[in-house]
Amino acid sequence: MSTRTIRGEKNLQDITTAHPDGIGGSPLRPDGTLKVKGEFAYSSDLWHEDMLWGMALRSPHARARILSVDISEALTLPGVYALLTHDDIPGTKFYGLEIQDQPALAIDQIRYHGEAVAIVAADHPETARRALAKVKVEYEVLTPITTEEQCLNPETHGYVHEPHEYKGHASGNIVHQQKVVSGLGVTDEVRALADVVVSGEYQVGMQDQAFLGPESGLAVPAEDGGIDLYIATQWLHVDRQQIAPVLGLPENKVRLTLAGVGGAFGGREDLSMQIHACLLAQRTGKPVKIVYSREESFFGHVHRHPATLHYEHGATRDGKLVFMTARIVLDGGAYASASPAVVGNASSLSVGPYEIPNVDVIAIALYSNNPSCGAMRGFGAVQAARLRTQLDRLAAELGMDPVELRQLNAVSQGSYLPTGQQIDAPAPVAELLQKVKDLPLPPALDVTHLDVRELPGALSNTSHGEGIVRGVGYAVGLKNVGFSEGFDDYSTARVRLEVIGGEPVAMVHTAMAEVGQGGVTVHGQIARTELGERVTIHPANTEVGSAGSTSASRQTYMTGGAVKLAAEAVRNELFALGRTRYGWTGNDLSLVGGKVVSASEGVLISIADLLGDHAIDLTREHHHRPTVPFDKETGQGFGHVQYTFCAHRAVVDVDVELGLVKVVELAAAQDVGKALNPLSVIGQIQGGSTQGLGLAVMEEIITRDGKVRNPSFTDYLIPTILDTPPQPVEIMELPDEHSPYGLRGVGEAPTLSSTPAIVSAIRAATGLALNRVPVRPEHITGTLTPTHFPGAAVQSSQQPPRGAPNSTTPCAIPPQARTAAGPPPHHPCGTHRTHRQHPLRSTVFAPRFSYRFRYDLSLDPGTPDQHTPHAALAGARAPWHPHQASRTVPCHPYLMGPQAGREPHPNPL
Amino acid sequence: MRVTFNANGRQVEADDVWEGESLLFLLRERLGLPGSKNACEQGECGSCTVYLDGAPVCSCLVAAGQVQGREVRTVEGLADAETGLDPVQQAFIDAGAVQCGFCTPGLLVQTHDLLAREPQPSDNDIREALSGNLCRCTGYEKIMDAVRLASARTCSTSEVSQ
Structure with a gap:
């Protein structure tokens, strides 16, 4: 079938770039012009x-x-x-x-x-x-099987899949599990070494990739x-x-x-x-x-696994971590998807970027009747990032600065992780934390020159500065790059060099999925670096070998590496052609400005003259260094290809009376090894950080008895430009000798540390434990009752931090936060002013005037849902932000079959 | 029904349009103008933003029949055939504000409208004006840069021409 009749063929044809930059520059996207003209054909x-x-x-x-x-x-x-x-x-x-x-x-x-x-x-x-x-x-x-208790008692509640039908390593509604035990494990002897122990249970809600296309x-x-x-x-x-x-x-x-x-993010x-x-x-x-x-x-599509995590950390009085235990339960939903690999990541990365000599971890993924969960940016490591809360609590317990505690225990090159894998590349964790800490803080709230758009609640006009407390929080994350546990996720690239219109042109052909990250830009840069020519990017298809997945922060490393190998092979073939034809003997050849140049003899010949009608067309595969599966019982093994690190500092203003949060600034520092395209690298870091912001304060798929209650952008909220703050980015480039050009995968690490940094900042502002993300207004105001949402039971029964009343340890709020905008009103240390009655406390609604939090939690499962009007009949756009409208969670009957009660339209067709 | 209107300066006509179709569907599926995007189709994401008689609207919320005899300008109509890309389009490319690009058409129209009303908007003005346009890739920082860049270029050009 010809593609002639398919509309949108422009991006199904070769795209030739006009910009000459090689790696390290920021040439413009080759698909940018099509995209801004509306001519780029999405699926x-x-x-x-x-x-x-x-x-x-x-x-x-x-x-x-x-x-x-x-x-x-x-x-x-x-x-x-x-x-x-x-x-x-x-x-x-x-x-x-x-x-x-x-x-x-x-x-x-x-x-x-x-x-x-x-x-x-x-x-x-x-x-x-x-x-x-x-x-x-x-x-x-x-009756659906939806809770951990139900899943783990299949004799009582049943099986999601009949056990005799299990494929893989599943058993008893558990899709997969992985243990990691290092050092002495966590025995009584090891526990005795710790002066201070903190433990807690944490929850992560189900996040959606929410790609726009x-x-x-x-x-x-x-x-x-x-x-x-x-x-x-x-x-x-x-x-x-x-x-x-x-x-x-x-x-x-x-x-x-x-x-x-139109975006992917794992979905x-x-x-x-x-x-x-x-x-x-x-x-x-x-x-x-x-x-x-x-x-x-x-x-x-599958979502990010919601998780329940139980962490326990022991440390000496001077702040050195002695042991950690963790039990991580991931809800995989109905089908396996990527659950086994997510379990592998959650367990092996559960320790974070810290040296802990004795570790005992188990991670499991469940089969349930909840929505299926699988890959999303951060992949297991995001859930495990809840351990950052533990470190804040430990710091409060020890009276230490949370950043100093992290730096004291940070891994560095040569450190061993609990899997026994040594980090054999730079790991500047302490330095990254220092970089974000050293950045100037945004100015304090100036109540004499207020713009409500900068405040929590924004144009809902809920505060003119009253009740607002500033907080600052830090976090740093550890993510792997590439597929792990023995998987050979190789990439293939084909490079063809030929003379077109008198000019040499290099065509790059791979099956890499360009999902927006800018891989096509980088492929052009690599080909230009190695061949110095005009570059054409061929459409990605299955006519060439696999490029592996555009995930796990791996495409520049893997397919970029394949393009490099293929381009180098083409260059060597070109030189061999010249040696055969002209008898060149030197090994000092290079390509400069479309010519073959010898360091000793100068310009030898132009590529166009050397090639003539001949084309050099070579394909190469790029394999990363081999890894091995983790041992099932101990988790030991050289399981990951590369590690990547990012640190964040979040500054937030919290309206402690209404529970509204405004992230004022979100600063990041990341080691990228080598920034092949700095503009794209910064774009990845800011975009990943913003998805972490969403998980911190707004994004969650709400389910009740397995049913999704908010399947729309009206009810599942992702950050708008008003919710998103300025994001300064510091980039470090410490090369990894194992990777092409020394680069390090970029895309996922920012999503790990952004969420806990923001939650840490809210914690600093409010003194609340906040053991669940996303943090919603009712978690801050305390206006949630257990009947409204299943997570409420956990939230209300969670332990207060050790700085709580009757504790001899100092208040967990950093002094600067307390003095910046007055004390928080209901801090559990008991010395601050008491909490004022929340204006909506007598109701069961979330604040209706916040466009960022509109889950109507009063919905009774038996109540018929209100339907949104048919979109096409609803008239022109409101003058202001559509998020302002408050609605109950809509049910979309056409998805749900004929019983849902929608009046059929007369057939007009 | 038959719908006749002006799309990007050209009279267009679509036959057999079902009354339940939106302007977005009409543009994308009947008139070969798929630049306006279909990310939510309930007015939340702004990806389908077009000018209707000079005012930006979510084309997913406009019934096809409502545009009878009116003027629609889409992202495909922003660039000038003679002078090339609109400064807003060029600024989005130059600033790195385009990643997957699915939100881009709506943001371009909304930004185009903002700068026509307010050539030198403050950062808060930009955030307010674009807060009905969701982007999932960029974290919005490069979009802020793009709007500032387009504003600066437009203003410097108009100063020169004066």
Whole structure:
């Protein structure tokens, strides 16, 4: 099938860059012009003549038996071309990243809210919606297994997957577990060495990647019986590996081309609509496009594992850490996804960037009837970053500065981690902390020149400075780069050098998924550095070997490294050509300005003259140094390729009476080894930090009995530009001798430390323990009751910090925070003024005037949801921020099948 | 129904439009103008922002029939065929404000409108004006840089021309 008829072909063609910069510069993105002109074709923009629209019918229940599915009435609707259930799948019915435990369409059972039951192809999206509304599914609804207690007692509460069907290492609703034991373990003798012990239980809510470009793609049936799929993904080859068996096709008949990707952040590692579009195209013989709505997107991809973590740290009186125990429970939801690897990271990185001689850790991921969880930026290490709270508490207990405590225990090059792996590259953890600490602080709040846009609550106009307390907090994180535990996630690159129009041009061809990170810019820079030529970036597709995943901060390291190898090989071939033809003997050749230059003899020949009509076209694979799996019982092993470190300082203003938080500044310092493109590096750090800000104070998928309550951008909030502060960035470049150009993966580390730095700052401002993220207003005001939200029970029963009343240790609030804007009103040390009655305390609502916190927690599970008006009929945009509107959590009936009560429109089509 | 309106200075006509379709769907799926993006389709993200009779609106919240006889300008209509990119577009590229780029079309239209109203906005003005446009990649810092850059370039150009 020709791509001629596909709209949006410009970015499916080669893009030639006009900027000559090599590595270390910041040339402009080669796709930038297309993107600002609206001409860059994202996967949702694709169009094909004769194209049909695909759509999925999703379960309204979290756990159910499917008794029957009747599609007969739906098939009679004009414009419907195919309606498929699992019975229609030609190949294997299961897929999965690591463990193939997920049915492409539900088979007799529903394991999570929103699981796809049937798919339709129709001539218009509205026809597809109406067809799905006519599918009759009879469910026997079962009690969902959603809590840790329920999951770990399968004899009482049941199994999410029948044990005899387990694949991988699962047992008893546990997908995977990993222990890490180092030193002497944590025995009574070891405990006796510690003068001070702090322990606590912490929770991390379920975060969504919330990439803006919805899951989408176009499947085009080919004349050879195969499928051409244009798709937004993070790893073309692993998509194909999962799709082809379900279609009953050999892999070479499933050809993937990367369409424009509107962000990913881990959420595109698993398949979403790929198999469904291909099945429908295969069945109808017509091109099929599927585009998720935002609501469907919340059901269509995995999320960040919510976690419960129990940490215990012991230290000597002078602040040296002696031991740590941790029990990390990750809720993996209905299917395995990347849970085993997330467990590997959470356990092996649970210690953070600190030297702790005796460690005893266990991390487990559960099967449950909650939404499936898998990869998201930070991948296991973000959850483990809750240990930073422990360090703040330890510092308070010891009367130490929290930064000094961290620096005292920080790893450095040569340190051993609890896995027994030695850090054999620079690890400037103490230096990074010092860098953010040394940055000038933003000016104190000036109540004589207030702009409410800078205050908590912003234009909701909730404060003119009263009740606002400033706090400062620090954190530093440890993240691995690349795939770990023995996985050889190699990358392939092809470089072709030829003369076009009298000029030598190097074409770079890889299967790397450009998801926005700027990999295409960097590939051009690397090729120019090695070959010094005009560079063309070929579209990413499966015609070349795998580039591995655009995840784990690995693409510049791995595929960038492959481009370097291929370009070097082309250069060597070029020199060999000259040696053969002209008898050059020296080994001092280089390429300068399109010419072959000898250090001793000067310019030898131009590349154009040397190459003539000849093209040099070479492909190379780049493998990182080998790793090994962690030992199952001890976690010992050289499991990670590279480590990366980032530190943050957060400054916050907290309206302690209303529980509103404004992050005033979020400063970061990161060692990147070598900044191949400084502009992109800073963009990655600021973007990653902002996702951490979201987790700190607003982002959480709320579930009740396994059902997602806030699947929209109205109710799942991500930071706006008003929520996001200035973000100064300090970059260190200490080369890692094991990596190409000494570079270090950049993308994930900032997401680890940003969240705990902000929470630490809120803690400094309020003196509250804050053992749960995101921190919501009611956690600060104390207006939450356990009936409103399951997490409330944990929050209200959490231990106060050791600086609490009746404790002899000093107040945990740093003196500077206390003097900056007056004492916090309800600090548990008891010496400060008492908490004023919250204006909304008598109600059960979160503050309705905060556009950042609008979960209506009073929703009774049995209450029918209010529906938002049909978007297309709702009129023009309000003059001010749409987030101002306060609504109850909407349920979107067309996702949920015909029972949901939506009035059908008269058929206008 | 048939909808006739002016899109980017050109009279356009779409037939067989269903009354439930949005302006966004009309632009993207019937008129070959997919530059305006479909990230939430409920007016929260601003990715679909277009000018409707000179005022920025979320095209996902405008019914297709509402634009009958009116003027729509999308991101595809910002660049001038003769002078190339609009200064706002160039500034977004130069400042590194484009990563995945999905939010970019909406931000460009919103910024274009801001600078037309207020050529030298303060940082708080920029944040207020762009607070209806979600971006998930950049952390907004480079977007702030881009707006400042576009403002500075536009103002210096107009000073020169005066």
